Amino acid sequence: MTCTEFLAQLDDLIDDVVTAKMRADLQEHLRGCEHCEVTLNTTRKTIEIYRSHEIYELPTGLRERLHKAIMERCKKGC
C-alpha cells in the first residue's frame, strides 16, 4: 500500500467504517510508515480538539431575546 492509498482510506479508518481486511492492510502500512502514523494521530487529535473546545460561546442574553421573539410570534397565533 502506498501513502496515497493510505490517505484515501484515512477518514474511513478514523470513523471506524473499514472492513477487517482493509484495517489489517492499513495497519500493515502504518507499521512501516512513520509519516502516515503521524498523519493519522494528529488528524484524530485535530478532530478531538475541535469537538472538545467551545470556540464560539452562546452570547449572553441571546436565549432571553429568542424566547421573547418566539412569544411575540406566538401571540399572533400559535
Next chain:
Amino acid sequence: MATIQPIAENEQHPDVALVERVRAGDISAYDTLVRKYDRQVFRIAQHITQNREDAEDVVQDAFLKAYEKLDQFQGNSKFYTWLVRIAVNESLMRLRKRRTGKMVSIDEDVETEEGSVPRDLADWAPDPEQNYTQAELAEILRKTIQGLPQGFRVVFVLRDVEGLSTEETAETLGLSVPAVKSRLLRARLQLRERLTRYFRRKKGGEK
C-alpha cells in the same frame, strides 16, 4: 461528541414528542427545543457568517422560521437535522446580503482547492493544548478554522463538530455523499496541517 446514530425504526426520538406538543399548542415544549439546540445553531451560524451579529440574527430567524414551518416538518428526518438545514440556509442568505447580492454558495473557493493535500509531517507535542491558555487556544482554533475555504469548513463543522452523519451532512448541504467525503478529508488534513504550526514537537527535548 459522538456521531449521531440513525434511530431504529421502532424507537422514537425524544424530539418527536416535543414537536407534537408544540403542534398541540404547548409553547413551553418549543422552549425546550430551543434550549437544546441554540448553542449548536449559533456555532454553525458563526462558522458560516464569521460575524457575531449575523450569527445572532440567524439563530433568531432560524428558530422563528422552524416554528412557523413546523407543520411542514415531516418527521422522516430528525428535527435537529431539519433545523440545521434552515440555519445553514439562513446563514448563507445573511452572507449574500452582506456582500450586496453577490452569489454565495457552499461551493465557494472549493474548486481551486480540490486535490491539494498539504502534508507537514512534523509530529505534535504530547498534550499540545497545555502550552496555551484556554483563551489562546480558542483564538488559535478560531483563526485556523476561519482560514479554511467555506465549503470545507461547513462540512467539517456539521460532520465532525456537530455530529451529523455523512448522509445528513450531504442532505443538509445539497451535496452528494462522495462530495462530502472528499471535502471532509481535505478539511481534516488542512486543519491538521495548520494546527501543526502551533502544536509541533519542539526539537531538543523541549516541550
